[in-house]
Amino acid sequence: MTSSMPEPTAPSSRGAIDLAALKKVHPERIDAPENNAPSWVRTINQELFPEIVAISQQVPVIVSLGSPRSPASVQLDGLLASVVNAKNGSVVMATVDAETESTIAQAFQVTQVPSVIALINGQPVPMFQGSAEVSQIQSLLDELLSLGIQHGVSGTVAPFSTGAAPAEAPLPPLHQAALDAIEAGDFQAAEIAYKHALNDKPNDTDAAIGLNQVRLLMRTQDQDLAAVRAAGAANPDDLEAQLAVADMDVVGGHVEDAFGRLVNFIGRNFGDEREVARARLVELYSIVGVHDERVVASRQKLARVLF
Known part of the structure; x- marks a missing residue:
């Protein structure tokens, strides 16, 4: 993370933004603030993108590119949203699913998620990649607001939601407790x-996916990406090394690379290690989504190497 904010750079123009939908677990967490408070945070799509660019002529816009399947992204978006909403309209935030909105990610030249970029007068301002503490986010946001003043972007805007809409149905208590703990x-x-949710209801699919997400985050939170990749390249038949790289790839949005790595490992190995790799791959499938086309394609490749 840099200590000073760069000047806005010319925006990319790599064609229209493509829309796609990805099943999300509890997607209402970001767009529905607690206690029906006003929110200056929204998820953007092709229709809303020009509106967000227009808003950046009035106030700075934070664009968070991540994945709803990545606990790290969900956690960061929660922190960003709390800081943005505390500014009461002097800055707004847009969230982007970088996996399904790949054209947006390419336009911003994003190579990993989560990544955070700002817009001032329609021009991108790089901020940071990966996780951040609240104090770091607040410091960068203050720098961004100062930069906005320098470029004549220092107004305020109305919230995207005011709390007047009917509240979403509450989550089951154990699910809510898990999400609060993640944040x-x-x-x-x-x-x-x-785990308690699954004990109470063994067929609770959302709890099973949530458990896999949390375990993925626990496995990757203290890992150094460069070291993990180096170990994986040096030890192609080491089970733990290949599992570690696959985990990091899923967190970073390189889903197909993760799947391909484990399918290849399974095809080369037999016995207990093969079964451990297969079980991890199935776990990652659930995180990405069983109906995702990348999962469907990988399952077909897995079946060929197993049978």
Whole structure:
């Protein structure tokens, strides 16, 4: 993370933004603030993108590119949203699913998720990649607001939602407890909550997916990407090395690379290691979504190497 904010750069123009839908677990977390408070945060699509660009002529816009299947992205968006909403309209936030909105990610030249970029007068301002603490986010946001003033972008705008709409149905208590724990960075508590939910209801699909998400985050939170990749390249038949790279690839949005790596490992190995790799691959399938086309394609490749 840099200590000073760069000047806006010329925006990319790589064609129209493509829309797609991806099943999300509890997608209302970001767009529905607690206690029906006003929110200056929204998820954008092709129709809303020009509106967001227009808003950046009035106030700076934070664009968070991540994945609803990545606990790290969900956690970061929660922190960003709390800081943005505290500014009461002097800055707004747009969330983008970088996996399904790949054209947006390419236009912003995003190579990993989560990545955060700002817009001022329609021009992108790089901010940071990966996770960040609240204090770091607040410091960068203050720099961004100062940069906006320098470029004549220093107004305020009305919230995207005012709390007047009917509230979403509440989540089951254990699911809510797990999500609160994730936002607080207490992944062990989140794991316990999801386990209790599954004990109460063994066919709770959302709890099973949530448990896999939390375990993925726990496995990757302290890992160094360069070191993990180097170990994986040096040890192609080491089970733990290949599992670690696959985990990092899913968190970083390189889903097909992760799947291909584990399918290839399974095809080269037999016995207990093969079964462990297969079980991890199935776990990653659930995180990405069983109906995702990448999962469907990978399952076909897995069947060929298994049978």
